[in-house]
Amino acid sequence: MPIGTLRDLGCSGKTVLLRLDLNSPIDPTTHLILDDKRFREHLPTIRALSDSRVVIITHQSRPGKKDFTTLEAHAEKLEELLGSPVTYIDSIFGRHAKEAVHASKPGDVLMLENVRFAAEENLAMKPEEAKKTHLVRKLSAMADFFVNDAFGTAHRSQPTVVGLPLAMKSAAGLLMEKEVSTLSKVFSGAPRPVCMVLGGTKVDDSIEVAAHVLENGIADTVIVIGVVANVFYLAAGYDIGKPSTQLIEQLKYQGEIRKAQDILAQFGDRVIMPASVAVRQNGRRAEYPIDRIPADTPVMDLSMDALTALVSTLKKSGTVVFNGPAGVFEDPDFATGTFELLRAASRVEFSVVGGGHTAAVIEKLGIERDFTHISTGGGACIEFLTGKKLPAVEALEESYRLFG
Template identity: 45%
Template sequence: MSFKFNVIDDFDFKNKTVLIRIDINSPVDPNSGVILDDTRMKLHGETIKELSEKGAKTVILAHQSRPGKKDFTTLEQHSKVLSKNLNLEIKYIDSIFAHDAINSIKSLKNHEVLLLENVRFFSEESLSRTPKEQSKSILVKKLSPFIDFFINDAFAAAHRSQPSLVGFNGVIPSLAGRIMEKELKIIQNALENVKKPCVFILGGMKADDSIDVMENVLKNETADFILVTGLVANIILLSAGIDIGDLNVKFIKDKGHCKMVKKSKKLLKNYKNKIIYPKDVAIEDENGERVDVAIDKIPNRPIFDIGIESIKDYAKIIRNAKTIFANGPAGVFENPKFAMGTEDILNTIANSNGFSIIGGGHIAAAAVSMGFEKDMDHISSGGGACINLLAGKKLVSVEALEKSAKE
């Protein structure tokens, strides 16, 4: 894995109009419109401030949620939070490429920053097509005549092929922002110079992605041990011939993971000693209390966490690891009764001597909310993009940047 794209250091941005795509998709209270977490905005602050200091006229493209969801809203509140975090005025306009937006872009002065409206208000943004096709989108045609450089800093969305992410690359000079550059370098370096023993902790609800990661890192001998939790653990237990109860089997089938069960059986056959699954799990009893049960005594009740004995076993392996990748929580950590697995695993990682990378999404949110943020070597800003890299898949936005660099 080696990336060859242009970065901010390669160009002079003074008096230039720069379009930057960032990912500030944030939890929003659907009733008040108040942003509940500004982590991603703080992360992108480095690129935005640097461009402003270099004398650029900066135009920001971003999205919030998707049509039909309760937190699908304008970016007006985001501009206020960004302004506060960066101590820099972030102008906002409720337009993407209409006359008002174009006039605002044209009237920008050096060092000024303008945030355009939620790009997903534009229906074409929802279409997943090739970068070449996206370069012909209305969004690109309307904005590109007024832009000197395009910067993609949206690592969290780097696995998506949408106009705002890949459409500008073949039209105007394009480069990676600081977040994109940092994420790719850290993950690439960790995978290429992995220190042994290397442990992957895979859980959460995106079981198909996690099992793809498992297959990749076992085949290329990156991983010494795979510790499974969450839905991934349930699939592995089922694949190992464990009776996990009809309710849990039905949940796996309803999620469309039957193919993953077949794949897991093959992985268990070929890498039996490297895939470590729970010896006990946590369920909720008739009184609504947490009960830990051995895997040969699982009743027909939903599994919500790994059990205490499993937590102890996993902790021993994690403590001896030199490299640790963790993706996905161990259970329903939002419920305090079933947060034990996630909390103890994160605590063990935080106190270990190994180099740790925490995937984005729910596991990153859990690490922050539980106070482990400063004890991790790297918390990724993008769950989907991070897990795609770990699975050995290419990121379409990164490929587009590399192609632009060649051209």
């Protein structure tokens, strides 16, 4: 089912509620924003609405967290990047907010207070239920249209994400549209062979992705790295040493070993595990085959031999989807695997990267422009790759059905 786009809305001179995801790392002492990547990703959508009254709804963190704060600094940062005024409103839907929106003119950009200051926004609920919330009723009464550009929260079922599209004519912003269309291409139309590289510490999500893409013929091969690889080593009967085994227990991933065994039993010829690893031994990097990992050393990276073999596989791929690092890349001694695999992935015809840590590494390496697409949403991206419909996308489809 289609979703509406900015081209469908005709919102010149109108008031548009624009849902962004500006949730960013913040210095807990100074409240300075440490990374403005998400701000930059939303600029094209804001500029495309330059002849509308734009009312931004966004959030920072969640209740109980140290970085749960007001959006004054966010409005200042956006103003700096946009090169035109952004007015911070210290209210979400109170009289102050309503009066500011009413007084605004086409071309004005307003940013409402952190929407998660409203208790209802922190609840997961069905769209019909979300539509009836006080938050959605008050916000929808303030504008003509709703535009959702917040792909980073697309996997959430919160009122502004799933309720507003049912309350008013809605569309995807340019970033949301790009994310959905590019990630959809992974499922059909991506150049073959398709290789998924699944790493990092989110083992349960990665195993769900691996099962889905292998069962449905979406990926030709799946390379497992990082903690994901350690779970597959255990599933294949290898002893990965006490520190790495304990880490899997601490992360409560013992149940994933059985799922990894099922994947290996069914698709073992299409799952590639690094044949050797780098460990920390006596404070230094040392390399061992996976059947001879010393009992008291933690696995920290791929070995150089394993890296060479995996790079060779990537070079033969038409599409690479990369999610999660190969090891403890923050330590220069163990960053090689992650860095070199990313460099190899950037050279294929169609390359997609999940958000989070991997995107941060790419920026550090200065190779962002070499990738076809770097997703802005780690959780949303990986959920999309498991084949699940994202609540935000479903809500936009429903809005298109209801309002055209």
